[in-house]
Amino acid sequence: MSQPIFQKTFRRVLVAIVLSTALLFVAVTLHVSSEFKDELRSRTSHTAQIVLSLAAAMPLDTIASDFAEQPIFVNDELDYIIAIFQGDTPIYVSPSDLAIPHPSSETSQLHRGAHTYYLMHESDPSTALHVTVGLSKSEAFFSSIEIVLVTVTIFLVATLLMLGLTRHAIRQGLRPIDQLADAVSQRAPNRLGHLNPDQSPTELQPIVLATNALLSRLKDALESERAFAANAAHELRTPLAGILAQSKTLKLEDMDSDAQKTVALIQSSAERSTRQVQQLLDHAFAHSQASVVPFTEFNLADMLRRLMTDAFPSALKLDVEVELKGLDVFEVCLPETLLEIILRNLIDNAIKYCGTGGHVRVTLEAQNPGFQIKVEDSGPGLSRQDFEHAISRFERLGDDAKIYGHGLGLAITRDLCEHLNLSLIHGRSEQLGGLCLSVLSV
Amino acid sequence: MRTLLIEDDEVIADAVRSHFRKNGISLDHLTDCIDLSLDDVERDFDVVVLDLGLPQRSGLDFLKTIRLDGSTVPVLVFTALYAVTARVEALNLGADDYLTKPFDLDELLARCRALARRRGQVKPAVLTYKNLTLETGSCAVRKDGKMIELTPKAFQVLRILMENYGRLYTKAMIEEQLYGWDREAESNTVEVFISQIRRQLGAEYVKTVRGLGYLMPSPS
Structure with a gap:
């Protein structure tokens, strides 16, 4: 340097x-x-x-x-x-x-x-x-x-005096560079608006203008990635929604068992594709937009309640008992959408992999400082080695053909935890016997 | 309850129309909201189900316009857009509820009913769940034909759960339907009503999901 x-x-x-x-x-x-x-x-x-x-x-x-x-x-x-x-x-x-x-x-x-x-x-x-x-x-x-x-x-006295004045003059002369550097470095990652060239001296204006051009290109690139994710989501989900909605209107009771089986297969395939689309979109979002998601204050307990309520129909379908324990209110200031992806993946995975009739428990606890969220299940658990393997992309957790998934969720979770400076800790649930994944704020 | 569905995908719209009609709810369908006036919406419909990804005019733009014009018609937004970014925006612009595609048709129906009820636009009906019947008009509950006494609020809680059986209702959702947004309920109010229901009907009807809320499991 x-x-x-x-x-x-x-x-x-x-x-x-x-x-x-x-x-x-x-x-x-x-x-x-x-x-x-x-x-x-x-x-x-x-x-x-x-x-x-x-x-x-x-x-x-x-x-x-x-x-x-x-x-x-x-x-x-x-x-x-x-x-x-x-x-x-x-x-x-x-x-x-x-x-x-x-x-x-x-x-x-x-x-x-x-x-x-x-x-x-x-x-x-x-x-x-x-x-x-x-x-x-x-x-x-x-x-x-x-x-x-x-x-x-x-x-010498005159020289030292002159030296002091020279030092002061150099500092004063370089101050606009420091101010420009501060203006760029202290910006929130989601603020990609232009720097004001009028606030910089003439000598620095070429740098300001070049920085503004770079910010414009960056904004355009992020915007097109966002637009691509939104359009891709629309194009992929709409036909799946159509298939699922139409299949739900079929009168199963009027069909023979083979036809019922076919409808069930269509539905499960569509649901599986829906999950995959969701994970791919999460993956795209996490890697293109993670740095520009703003920090907001929100109640973490409310988020957990909403996510578990959203996941409840899947749990009900698999006859999995879910429960939320711990604090009712815990205010945090974090990128809400990123934390939502992390927790949704952990909760969905726990429900999916704990097996029919299983039990999933989510606990929110205060730490000094910060918080800990434990997602435990009564499933078969996961060895440390398998966990490390699973957080690599596209590794499926289970061999059970009834359980669909491709492990991208855990890789995204791991990446986003690193991005948010959260620890993702692997363990075994003492009370439920299965996997226990904890998210700790550091 | 008259419902307006604004959805450009014919396959989805057809399935929603079919499911709503099967449940006795009239549904009008538009593929776009470009020529839709606020008066039409306010006068003719109790609930609007709005897709955000419309080709001609964005659903969010339409929602923003009708809210700025003072419309209070309940709007349920559903979208295939990436959920984590669209949900907050839609709710901030005045949507009353939000669903991501693909969605469950029963879930959509239940949410539309809840929104219409909040506006006082659901006709009296007789609900049935296992051996229970509940008459929404006369506020009567019967178990095996025998009248059961419930306080008005406990009746309302039972009605909400029976109307939405198979669906988890959080304490906040129940409180919101009982008291609206403006009034704060006592922290244990819902538990008290649930306890009354269990005392009168038996414990097997309402299931507690610890830390989350209550549900009446699907009879099947």
Whole structure:
């Protein structure tokens, strides 16, 4: 995954600032050093001239006493040194232990300990006085460093301030991208309307327009899948409804047993096809529309009552006793139609597979947090291995020729449970002895 | 009870017509609702059975129009469309009941009767169930010809179950027929009436489906 624009831009700005600070530091240091070298030379020369003027104006015997005050010591080092010569004879040397060379030697530097002094010589031929003044180079060095540090510190403070402003400006500049990303990512899956291009800056409008075009195509695709499912349902169910309705109007009592058997076969085939159509439609719906079904608040107990009432005629036909236990009211917020497919499949399967004269019990219990729905039956049950096999598509649960089904229901149930973050747990009913499938909210 | 069936499939319509006539109910059939006026519906029919998947004009559109025009005629919607999406829409638009194709003809008939009764449009009749007879006009119940005393509400509950024998009736459905939508019944009212019926008739007639409701099983 590539780095965010903000990080990339900010990192580049940071590197540019660090490099320019380093270059500035070097440039300022060189410049200040050069300036101080000149300044040092100038100061030394002027000092030497002043000392020479004073020495020339004074009687020779008073020079030693007037210059007797020693130069200032700093950490045992001298900031400056002075030597006055009458001809070749030194009449004043500070400090006295230092052998300051005669000006005629034209020595320009003198080392004392760790110090190096820059020497400047001045002579007055009329009085034969010679003056040598030395200023410590370290003073100049530390002064230049001090100036460099002050300059760089001011620059750094200004730079950090600039960096903060740059960061803020980049963030502000990128905010429309974040807002656009939020507008897309926080959308409910069933909201496929266009984004408003007027709310985005000009630079982002091509992205908004491209996103809108994609949303339109997605909406059209979902719409046509929905329309296909609805049309397919209509086309497949209508003739089945016709066959079943017409067969129910036949006067069975006027028919012989063979004809009655034929009618029963027609009816059971039509019913079987009806179930298959329902499961295929559920399958199509679950895979094309699951993500766009809205979350709604509803009473889960009411849904269970409705589904069991709908399934009751099948139970009555198979002489299966059904019962609903547990809570009367339990409000949930889930995609109602998807949960309905899950529970309808579980209830229908339990009734179908528990066998004639069997017992199906559905229990709704509150969990902390969430809920548990148990669908138990008194049928032969299902081993773990068979259950895993059954939740694969198109695996029929039973071999009994009287029981029709092709196992798509459990596969759809498993898929939808995963989609809704529900757990589908396989087990054996302790009280009824058959299969117990539980749906748990996680 | 006059019923209007709006269904474009002739095979289904023929079966419904035949079943309703066999049960003494007159039924008119239209294959479309394109020229149907609200006045026609209100004046002539007690119940409308409406298919949603009509070719010319959508059944939902027709339902929406008559409800916006103030029609209160009970409408039972049935459709072959995918149920989970169509049911909510139809009920939200003012359908009184809903069935998915394929449907059971007895179930359709029972639901139409219930809707017509809610509108007060069912003529007095004598219902028979095993050795019981119930006269809806005189509110009389007889077991083996012997008069049985029941309170008016217990009589109504027995009538609902006898009219719809073989069909599960939830507590909410019974309460709705007894009190309508507007009045809240006491939580155990239906149980009290069922208990009265069992006390007077014996326990073998009304079966409890635990957690769901009651039914009178088909005598066969």
